[in-house]
Amino acid sequence: MNNVIIGQSGGPTAAINASVAGAYVRAKELGAQKVFGMLHGIEGLVNGNIIDLDIYLSDPTNVELLKRTPASVLGTCRYKLSDASKDDTDYKKIFDVLEKNNIDKLFYVGGNDSMDTIMQLSDYAKDHGKPQCFIGIPKTIDNDLPVTDHCPGFGSAAKYIATSVKELIRDNQAADTRNPATVIVEIMGRNAGWLAASAALSKADDCTGPDAIYLPEKPFDMDAFMKHMKELSDKKKPILIAISEGIKLADGTYVCELGGDVATDAFGHKQMSAACKVLADKLSSELGLRTRTVELSTLQRAASHMASLTDVREAYQCGFEAVNAANAGETGKMIIMKRMMYQLGGNENNWSSECPYMCSYGTYDIHSIANYEKMVPDEWITSDGCGLTEQFEKYARPLIFGEVTPIMAGGLPRHLVIKEAL
Amino acid sequence: MNNVIIGQSGGPTAAINASVAGAYVRAKELGAQKVFGMLHGIEGLVNGNIIDLDIYLSDPTNVELLKRTPASVLGTCRYKLSDASKDDTDYKKIFDVLEKNNIDKLFYVGGNDSMDTIMQLSDYAKDHGKPQCFIGIPKTIDNDLPVTDHCPGFGSAAKYIATSVKELIRDNQAADTRNPATVIVEIMGRNAGWLAASAALSKADDCTGPDAIYLPEKPFDMDAFMKHMKELSDKKKPILIAISEGIKLADGTYVCELGGDVATDAFGHKQMSAACKVLADKLSSELGLRTRTVELSTLQRAASHMASLTDVREAYQCGFEAVNAANAGETGKMIIMKRMMYQLGGNENNWSSECPYMCSYGTYDIHSIANYEKMVPDEWITSDGCGLTEQFEKYARPLIFGEVTPIMAGGLPRHLVIKEAL
Incomplete structure (x- = not known):
């Protein structure tokens, strides 16, 4: 595996860094020599601001610390790539950085706007015969990305x-x-x-x-x-x-x-x-x-001190699966989660997602995801318009299960800091 | 030991219920037949709204749950007793409830205003030859009670x-x-x-x-x-x-x-x-x-999910010590904490409170406490007026040490509810 790069974008979450941890660990397992991080997302990449994550993450304790660190450890941005057909300056700069550093897989952890970035980059690569793979890793506290059962964060x-x-x-x-x-x-x-x-x-x-x-x-x-x-x-x-x-x-x-x-x-x-x-x-x-x-x-x-273990594990796994997908040659996709359904009592019309709650992972075409929003279904809102039905509870309750024990020092949760991102 | 009663007043804290737990446990150890709780503080007592805490606290799991429950489990109030020399209606009602229920020790967990209540009640008892003891248990997130090193909460x-x-x-x-x-x-x-x-x-x-x-x-x-x-x-x-x-x-x-x-x-x-x-x-x-x-x-x-173990233990101990003090016949006092000082290197001019941090407990005349406020000392504020010196850190850091593991159910911290207080 050649070198890979990962970046974070949009509003941070308590679990966004777990996805970086998962991608880092899996890329190393698959033999990537270098795993780079973009400093402040795609905007940093455009300007060549990248770092070798080995500096921080070759120590497994730091990987654990990273999972418990709130906000985008690499720094975030809210930077929208221009339409490449009108202005391809940013694209040329980005592919220049990728090629110079022998990077052929790019991962971007984010929400709707970030998936737009993955879409633009993968489309540009296809249109220009570039070999790099671009995979989106879902992240948003808003839970509004379509297709995936829910969003890490x-x-x-x-x-x-x-x-x-x-x-x-x-x-x-x-x-x-x-x-x-x-x-x-x-x-x-x-x-x-x-x-x-x-x-x-x-x-x-x-x-x-x-x-x-x-x-x-x-x-x-x-x-x-x-x-x-x-x-x-x-x-x-x-x-x-x-x-x-x-x-x-x-x-x-x-x-x-x-x-x-x-x-x-x-x-x-x-x-x-x-x-x-x-x-x-x-x-x-x-x-x-x-x-x-x-x-x-x-x-x-930002409250990683009250993070959900289910969420942090899933965010980690989404990063992990993104590397698997890119390694299999996929591009222009986002990782999605699908809730396992269990047939009850041999009845083919009776399925439940509750025993136990579990998700499998897959990929989905970024064009059907970027810039779409998923709302709370009408039937999960009570008829008076100011309450939630039991269906919402069945959906959401498993997502808050489990705690991530913070690593405490001086009475406070300890965080990993990537100084270059400050 | 005759029956005792405990109440809570003023703004709640994450540790205020630990004091109720400590007082309950100690009173039972010392043979109190009944430990009553005032519902919504002194205002509830005036109206005879009290409950037998055995209903909830005879189960030790509930005592642990109580230590992890934020806000005043018995309900709070902001009720100022009138000057007894002008209007003794409330006092007559209170002593009537105490006498009818064979209660001879009253504990009140609170801040400045609540200590005023303890002062009024103990003064009234002395003036009217009543035998009951009244002890204040410090509680305030504001940390502004005088004399005591710091305040539980x-x-x-x-x-x-x-x-x-x-x-x-x-x-x-x-x-x-x-x-x-x-x-x-x-x-x-x-x-x-x-x-x-x-x-x-x-x-x-x-x-x-x-x-x-x-x-x-x-x-x-x-x-x-x-x-x-x-x-x-x-x-x-x-x-x-x-x-x-x-x-x-x-x-x-x-x-x-x-x-x-x-x-x-x-x-x-x-x-x-x-x-x-x-x-x-x-x-x-x-x-x-x-x-x-x-x-x-x-x-x-209210954030008991991030409570300090040091704080919760001390709040418990303050409740415990209040019962000891009343049992020894003290009245018109508040429990105070005194930080242990250690002599360093045999030098009688060199004392430290840091190795290890520990507090002892005592009592102090309520008249020197009620309605006074303790401020952050001038010398602990940096000369530019917008920072804290190392002395503040030495004082405050030990107070946030340790975590109280929440008891989780359904992904959320579990609380004890006293239904009569709702």
Whole structure:
């Protein structure tokens, strides 16, 4: 095997580095002489900023540390390659770096935008008779990539969100009974509500779960919301609701926009401000409720101290499988996960994914993945629009199972730092 | 030993329930027939809302679960007893409940306001020839109780804050290099900056630590702040600063007040809104910085999933020692912790508290504690006013050592619920 390179892109997750670990380990097993890392993703590659990962990862302890390190250890970027037919400057630079370093396999860990990069690069290689293979490794806390059962990164974020929401519910329910508070927890997710939905996982016999959960998949009906909150508050009990940052009215206006200006990022995504503040102000001024807002913010994508073992293992395996796929000559593909289904009681119409939960791995054409988004299915949202059905729980619960014991030093989780990426 | 009762008051912590566990276990060891719990603190006691804790705690697994449960398991309150000389209604009701239930020892886990309650009750008992003993058990994430070396609850909050800040720094430093962000993390602490100071503990050879930390102990100089931020941003690197919610200008105006209205709670404390938003707006409009704010909010007092073992053990021991003190006939006291000092190298002028860190326990007159606040010493703040010295680190680091393994079920930490308190 010639040399390979791996990079990371987009928003970090608690499991994104496990994919680098998996790809590194497998490439070495398959005889790659060098495994390079792009510093700050494709933007670094364009500029020739790459490092030999042996410096850090030849020590197996560091591989373990890497699996427990949040945020992209190699640095990330939000860099969109231009259309090669209009401007191929970046492409020429990239293939120049690959050829000079004898790299014939490129792996990119990321979400929708990063898969666009893999698509552009593999298409360019095909169009220009280049031999390199390009494989995408799924990663996004948003869980919105199509085809794959779920995305590495989601399980850890979901575990952190469900844990934090459970603790916030305890905190709120323990409070002064005379003046119960209404807590609004704002959770990431522009268009897909998977993360906010995860708040539902806090429900168990030791936790009531949130009183309502609002996802961007359903138009947000302000009148129905206020009516529901009035009914809840009439019970004079502490209330906690979870909302997705991306909830929007039927006319497409984001709830957060009702509170003021928003900006737009390099990919044309609207930057959200706090929808929870808009709702809290309304509940306070119109219903006289005592409100508190909690934005889980970037904490939810960085909390490797509460990572899901299932998630970290799967992220590792996705990196591992990406190398296998490229080694078999595949290109222009993303690694996907498929949940195993078990036939029950010899009945060919009765299948379950629950005993035990397990995923197999495969590849899928990047053209059917890049720039598509997977939403929470309509039938997994309760008919009142503010809850999740048992089907969601069956889907999501196995993804938060197990803990990754942090390696502690000085009372804090230890992280691997790649100094060149700082 | 006759029956005893324990209650919890004020803002919860991740370790407050460990004190209930310690008091329960010790009272049972000393032969107490019944250990009652007040539901929602002294307010519940006034109304006769008490339960027999044997229902929940006679099972040792539940005692372990209790140590891992955040927020006041018995419910809390913010109820200030009236001056008995003006209105003794509450006192009569309380002593009536105590006498009817053969309770002669009362324990109250709380912070400054709760110690006021212990003072009022013990004074009333003395003035009226009542035999009951009243002992305060320190608890506050704010770490602002005087006399005691530190307060149970602080270590766990500090560990969570330092861990989260470390993760946020990783997240920010991994980001897109073209447009580095300035992250402002807002941490609890109205008057005392212990919690914000804990962000400094994130610094290690795998973490730069925050670029600046602003505490309420030092007047906040807006011009100096803007100048410092300009210097930092000129380096074109990601920036993360930590601020206490209570930072205020030299004239006493809270920074958060520069952004709008504030309210006042039952004890006359000003309710903070977000100082981080005020500063972020200013940095954005005046220096053109891309900012992000993170409010650790109630997460930081509820995060038992990242509790400090040292803290939980000490909180347990404080409950344990409170029962010992009452059993010895003490009243009107609070349990305090004293850090062990070791003489080094036979030199009588050379003492250290570091090898190993350990605390002994004692009691202290509640009149010298109630309503006083302990601040971060001036000499522990660096001369530029926005950092902590090594002395702070020596003081705080041992308090975050060790982890309390959560008991997990369904992928989430398991909690004990006392249904009567909901």
